Amino acid sequence: xxxxxxxxxxxxxxxxxxxxxxxxxxxxxxxxxxxxxxxxxxxxxxxxxxxxxxxxxxxxxxxxxxxxxxxxxxxxxxxxxxxxxxxxxxxxxxxxxxxxxxxxxxxxxxxxxxxxxxxxxxxxxxxxxxxxxxxxxxxxxxxxxxxxxxxxxxxxxxxxxxxxxxxxxxxxxxxxxxxxxxxxxxxxxxxxxxxxxxxxxxxxxxxxxxxxxxxxxxxxxxxxxxxxxxxxxxxxxxxxxxxxxxxxxxxxxxxxxxxxxxxxxxxxxxxxxxxxxxxxxxxxxxxxxxxxxxxxxxxxxxxxxxxxxxxxxxxxxxxxxxxxxxxxxxxxxxxxxxxxxxxxxxxxxxxxxxxxxxxxxxxxxxxxxx
Numbered sequence: 001x002x003x004x005x006x007x008x009x010x011x012x013x014x015x016x017x018x019x020x021x022x023x024x025x026x027x028x029x030x031x032x033x034x035x036x037x038x039x040x041x042x043x044x045x046x047x048x049x050x051x052x053x054x055x056x057x058x059x060x061x062x063x064x065x066x067x068x069x070x071x072x073x074x075x076x077x078x079x080x081x082x083x084x085x086x087x088x089x090x091x092x093x094x095x096x097x098x099x100x101x102x103x104x105x106x107x108x109x110x111x112x113x114x115x116x117x118x119x120x121x122x123x124x125x126x127x128x129x130x131x132x133x134x135x136x137x138x139x140x141x142x143x144x145x146x147x148x149x150x151x152x153x154x155x156x157x158x159x160x161x162x163x164x165x166x167x168x169x170x171x172x173x174x175x176x177x178x179x180x181x182x183x184x185x186x187x188x189x190x191x192x193x194x195x196x197x198x199x200x201x202x203x204x205x206x207x208x209x210x211x212x213x214x215x216x217x218x219x220x221x222x223x224x225x226x227x228x229x230x231x232x233x234x235x236x237x238x239x240x241x242x243x244x245x246x247x248x249x250x251x252x253x254x255x256x257x258x259x260x261x262x263x264x265x266x267x268x269x270x271x272x273x274x275x276x277x278x279x280x281x282x283x284x285x286x287x288x289x290x291x292x293x294x295x296x297x298x299x300x301x302x303x304x305x306x307x308x309x310x311x312x313x314x315x316x317x318x319x320x321x322x323x324x325x326x327x328x329x330x331x332x333x334x335x336x337x338x339x340x341x342x343x344x345x346x347x348x349x350x351x352x353x354x355x356x357x358x359x360x361x362x363x364x365x366x367x368x369x370x
Contacts, residue, residue: 010359011209012276014234014242021050022251026057028172040176044268047256051238052271054251055225059168060161062250065227065285068158071151072197072283075120078148086144088121089331093134093141094194095122100201102331108215114205115212116277120146120197122155124163124190132190137332137341139192139322140293158285159195162225166193166289169223169254177264178302184222184263187295192318193221193288200232200275200282213275213282218353220321221290222263224255224271228284236272240358258353259291259317265299265308270353293318319345 005013023046027039046053075083080099088096098119106113122143126133133141145152167185174184205211213232226233231246235255245253255271275284291297295317299308326332326347335341356364 005359005363007363008206008208010357010363012207014244014276015237016244020243020245020248021046021053022056022248023053024057025055025059025168028168029057029059037175040172042176043172044176047238047268049238051269052235052245052256053254054248055169055254056248056251058165058252060158060165060252064158064161067150067154068197068285069229069283071148071154072120072199072285074148074151075146075197076118076199078146082146086120086146088329091144092137093123094137094139094325094329094332095142095144096120098329102329106215111210113210113212113215115214116203116205117198117200117213117275119199121194122159122197123192123194125156126190130190134293137335138293139318139325140190155195155197159287162195162285162287163193163289165252166223166225166287169225170289173223173260177267179300183300184291187291187317188289189292191221191290191292192321193290195285195287198284198286200280200284202281203277203279205277205279207277207279211277213277216272216274218261218270218272218351218355219255219257219286219288220259220324220351221257221288221317222259223257223289224253225287225289226253226255226285228253228282230278230280230282232275232278232280232282233284234274234276236355236357238269240355240361242274242357242359257288258320258351259297261353262297262312262315263300263303265303265305265312267303269355272355272357290321291317293321316345319343323347324351 028036083097086096088098100118104115125143126140128142170184200213228247233245234242235245237243256268258270260268261270296314297317298314299312
């Protein structure tokens with residue numbers, strides 16, 4: 001790292017690649033068996049060499065995207081009194097409005113950080129009387145739907161479309177990884193696959209290490225299928241440099257999640273990412289495609305070597321997701337402290353899948369020597 005890079009530079013600057021990886025899914029959906037195999041292998045190779053990819057030629061229609069963005073804007077423009085009726089802290093299954101007051105400020109390494117977004121969160125719909133619904137507090141259960149014209153239908157239609165895309169993508173990963181069909185998909189029946197309707201607020205705060213869109217992290221599920229209206233997203237490349245990844249028309253950005261990293265014994269790495277504060281209004285639709293809550297995640301054949309099994313001890317997909325969610329949401333931490341939410345797994349401050357850029361590592365080393 002050049003010593004001219006400050007902590008703010010390292011926290012906000014990304015490389016601008018001449019060409020970002022774009023893969024056309026029609027090679028899979030319309031191709032013959034050989035073309036399908038080649039596409040699946042290309043997906044895996046791109047994840048190894050770039051760390052992420054853009055997906056074109058998918059099945060989610062422009063109308064579905066327009067409709068869900070319209071629904072998101074409709075909700076976020078409502079008054080706080082209206083939105084507070086659907087506050088996530090009043091939900092038993094982590095659904096509803098996430099105000100800035102819930103996530104907007106946090107302490108890290110002795111510094112005071114601020115973020116500039118709010119969200120409406122929902123997940124896979126499971127009826128309250130379904131035996132799979134978590135009793136008390138949990139992640140599997142019914143959604144909460146605001147009383148806004150066409151909100152539920154527009155959002156549910158989009159959810160169904162992007163969930164179907166997630167299933168197709170996971171089957172592509174199975175093929176590209178040399179796994180038998182259904183090896184991974186058999187673990188996806190009623191998953192806590194969350195969709196967030198995010199709004200980043202216009203603001204005049206600087207883009208620096210203390211002011212974020214969203215702080216750096218990997219996602220806790222299998223895959224993330226992301227669409228956004230404006231730049232700000234940076235992804236950590238396979239060779240550990242932050243990269244500017246602005247939206248591309250008609251494309252989703254696809255990120256590898258923690259579960260796929262573990263399933264492959266680290267052959268694929270979870271895509272670390274962050275949203276840099278650009279000060280502009282921005283809407284985003286991250287969809288986190290998950291395995292079932294009770295699915296045991298461990299390296300799968302042909303990645304289940306003794307070394308991989310030691311590096312990636314078995315964990316439950318839902319417990320990993322729930323623990324990271326508790327760590328990130330003050331209302332859940334408060335419920336744990338009060339004894340209203342009892343868990344039998346460890347909630348750590350930092351994710352075990354956390355990875356730093358080379359610039360961040362160099363800055364830490366330089367700081368430790370001064």
